[in-house]
Amino acid sequence: MKKTRLQRNWANAASKCGxxxxxxxxxxxxxxxxxxxxxxxxxxxxxxxxVIVSDYSLIKGRCDEILKLGYGYSCMSQPAEDExxxxxxxxxxxxxxxxxLHGNVEQCxxxxxxxxxx
Numbered sequence: 001m002k003k004t005r006l007q008r009n010w011a012n013a014a015s016k017c018g019x020x021x022x023x024x025x026x027x028x029x030x031x032x033x034x035x036x037x038x039x040x041x042x043x044x045x046x047x048x049x050x051v052i053v054s055d056y057s058l059i060k061g062r063c064d065e066i067l068k069l070g071y072g073y074s075c076m077s078q079p080a081e082d083e084x085x086x087x088x089x090x091x092x093x094x095x096x097x098x099x100x101l102h103g104n105v106e107q108c109x110x111x112x113x114x115x116x117x118x
Contacts, residue, residue: 004038005078013090019044021040037059040071049072052074
């Protein structure tokens with residue numbers, strides 16, 4: 001299956017910044033229902049990570065259950081083709097989601113994707 005621009009953007013960020021992502025990710029609910037989300041970002045936002053979708057209707061009506069399962073969730077728009085390789089704004093997102101295991105969320109903030117020098 002061809003990756004969406006959002007998936008490609010997060011795969012790029014993971015590669016440049018050492019993040020752990022599952023693309024795609026199947027979320028299983030206690031009633032046996034499953035949904036496949038575009039991305040799960042591990043170690044951020046909630047104990048089981050953040051599930052990321054570009055279409056809110058995919059998770060609508062299940063948001064409380066997602067939280068009870070230990071995930072956070074976010075709906076993000078598909079980036080433009082020329083934004084896929086950019087990590088600009090990533091620190092703001094990671095800071096908002098408050099990394100639980102990576103104390104330094106400023107590991108990948110330069111627009112070129114390189115780690116800042118101390």
